[in-house]
Amino acid sequence: MSRRIDTSLLPEMVKYGASDIDACFNCGSCTAICPLADNDAIFPRRLIRYAQLGMKDRLAASKDVWMCYYCGECSATCPRAAEPGEFMAAARRFAIAQYDVTGLAKLLYKSDWFNVLFTIFLTVLFSLFMISFERPAPHAQLALFTFIPEIYIRTIALTVAGIAALIGMVGLVRMIRGILREGNLSFTPGGHQRLNWPTALWNTLVVEVLGQTRYRDDECEEEQATPWPVRKWFTHATILYGFLGLFGATALDFLFKPVGSYVPLYYPMRLLGTISGILLMYGTAAALIKRLQKRDKATTYSHASDWILLILLWLAGLTGFGLELADYALLPVTWGYTMLVIHVSLVLDLFALLPISKFAHIVYRAVALFLYNLRPVEQTEESGLAPAKV
């Protein structure tokens, strides 16, 4: 079946941030140099071609956009300076916007100003919500959940998380259906083929997400020559571990710790939170500095959505430490309350925006990697545990 050409997609991709992609003449140097492209994931050239011809459905339903970690090798070697790496980033934004049912993601990605203003608006909204309740005058001693009753925080947090989860689930379903359709794949392949689900899960969650293997495979020579604490995969890993640690500490607190009770610094959940917070702040600070310095191709063309995610995470970490200091009476009480309002608002921002912001990659990339790793049993056994690579 032939497909009709649609010339409106390429200008659309420019709005998503692929500002130099007009220069592309399809030579394929980008795919040739890409350390991650293989027979099962051919990019960036093919995806750029989809954009040029207007194959919206193909582009949005390609798991390949999530196979790229933006090392920038393609952009550095592109003979036309078409910045294919930046196109891949734009394609991920486009994909998130396509999965999003609310239509908000489109608006956020296509206008930097709207993105910034909307985030500030959301933060202010959450803050106002929290201080809008009748509350007793501040005590001399810090009593956070007297200042804002815990039930309010819990209610709004669960509401925001619920809505976000709903939007995210719809997005995930759309994504998975698209990938299966365009890739001509099925979870129930015919014949005697059985899919190797455990291996795919292991490869995705342990090897890729926790091990950051592809991120490390993606390193170019210059990157390998940089000291490990500022390597991209390492800073990314600290952000990821920090976030997961804080998420876990908060969840455990919520389940086991009496609300508002005092615990010493060595209390396990507190200790986990503190260490995770340090990792998160270190990672986000390093990433922000790299973007400010424009150290390489991947950090040169920062989009509003890149800045916002890092800044929200960094500020959430900062205010978290503020709260911790206040908790040990190292900061004045009023500071403590201010920190609480800002910290909770920022965390709510992060969760509210999770399915439509850059943060969404934590889910979409993981699922795309899972689908990439999901192979028939015969194939995975042949090549050992890891999926066949070319």
Next chain:
Amino acid sequence: MPEDLEPRTSENAPEEEEPRIGVYVCHCGGNISDVVNCEKVAATLARLPNVVVGRTHMFMCSDPGQSTVQEDIRKLGVNRVVIGACSPFLHEATFRRAVSQVGLNPYLYYHVGIREQDSWVHHSTPEAATEKAIRLMAAAVAKARGLEPLDPIRLSAEKHGLVVGGGVAGLRSALDMARVGLQVTLVEKSPFIGGRMARLHRIFPTDDDAHAILDGLIEKVAGHPNIKIYTRAEVTGFKGYIGNFQVTIRQDSRGFEGDVQHLDQAVAACPIEVPDEHNYGLTTRTAIIRPHESAYPPVPAIDWEHCTLCGACVKAIGGAGIQLQNQPETYELTVGAIVIATGFRPYEPRTGEFGYGEIPQVVTLPQLERLLAADGPTGGKLELLGGPVRRVAMIHCVGSRQIEGVHEPQADGQINDYCSRVCCTATLRAANEIRERFPETEVFDLYQDIRTYGRGHEEYYQRASKNRVLFLRYLGEEPPDVAKTEGDTYPVTVKVKDYLTNGEEMEVPVDMVVLAVGMMPTHIESLSKMLKVSPGTDRFLLEAHPKLRPVETSVPGIVLSGTAQGPMNIQESSAAGSAAAAKAMALLGQGTIQLDPFVAHVNPELCQGSGECVAVCPYEGAIELRTTIEKGKEVRRAVVTPANCKGCGTCVGACPHGAIDLLGWTLGQYEAMLDALVMDIPVLEEA
């Protein structure tokens, strides 16, 4: 016959002297000596009769190498020289010059190619190669014994050049020749000069206005006192040889004289309607061909082929200036050289090829050029069939790079398998112009390979992608399909298997399809047959050697200019035009032409006038029978015209009386060489 045309042996030659042969073997810096034992060759040959010296040298062609030979001629009295070295194509002329510098006749030198013919092809068998070198050079020594001094043939040359074709290449050649003082006659078949370029609009690589450039050239040509222009004229007769070609030119009447008043009324009165070739058939014209803006000559012409001589035009303007009768005139002239600048014609697609001729939205690239031109049928607006064009698909390689079995052959049974070279950049130039002048019009470019090879050409490709021209790549075996669509916003759909998208079939709905048609030679079969210049397999005229004799034909004195020789852009055509002029000037500038004396020579005492030689001679006017009075009797004898003789030797074999010999390559010399090739060489046995 002029006195200087007599073939003869050199007058300066000393009578019957004993041959004293010098033999030299070149190492060629190892090219020869790595395989052939040069010292052994020289030593062996030095022992042959008449050989007075045998030497080797690292590079015989170097100055010290040449002086060695010159010293031996002076001091040892060497009077025949044999050198074994590279191919004679490279250095025969070098050594002829070297020996003549010290007073030896240059034709007493003989060159043996022991590099190409020996060391390079026998590098695995050095001993056999050495023996082969000895035998080849022994044969040369045998020939050298019989060498006679010769004088080159000198022909007087008419300082007058004929240029056939008044396009940009012909104009360039004419102007360059006229500027050095040659007389030039320019013959153009159509009523106006300027050729195909006059129908172009803007030209790469500078986006210049084609007319601005062409008009400047025409003005200089038309105003040059040395150039005479014949439009509506053709070459109808031809004979002679380099320096002295007798040419007949036939010229049709124009039908109009001088400044024509009320031309509009005359045109309006004409009832004839035929496609206007100036607009490549996009419009029609009457039987009065009006000069386009800046045409030269600025006088209209009657289209005799279509005019019915009804006289309506004469009536309309009262007859002034119109001569409704074609009275062709013929002119005879003698020219020294002929420049063929007959140009090209754009490939005319078959009816139905990419929808051409069936779907009105399908046009050719030359037609698009007319649509974009300010003086074109739409006044420069991009409109087709009365409506604006929103989307254009441009298909490359139409009528070029054709594949046997995929493309239907032409009327002559051949396919155009060559690349026309110009269309890629020309198409991209037009694509850019569309995108820049009409930004709302989208352009799709369907190509096989983009071959923007020249300086400034690749920039058009880059500009095109910057201008968002969308490229789709098809394979030669799977050309795109153009079909009419009903009930769509776009009237035509182009389907293409796009190899930039893994061979996926794409549909491109468009308003207009432009076929980038290739170049084909003009119909000059009768001219090329008459002048005996031969076309290549692609039907374009063939040069004698692509690098060593780039614009010469195999006929001395006839040179090629521009696209008659193959697809070229304007820049290359102009360069070829200048090259052709330079070649003609080099031939005619001295007023005489020198040729090698290796031509047939008839011994009048043996000739019986049988005429066998004339019957077999493949060259016109090279040998003929003449009746002379000998001892009071009328006898017929064969006479050679050296200027026309190529020295092929056919007549030598045909003569039943052994009366003909080839100077420099006599039968006696051949026999001596053969004997030497098979003789026992004592030294070889010893070794």
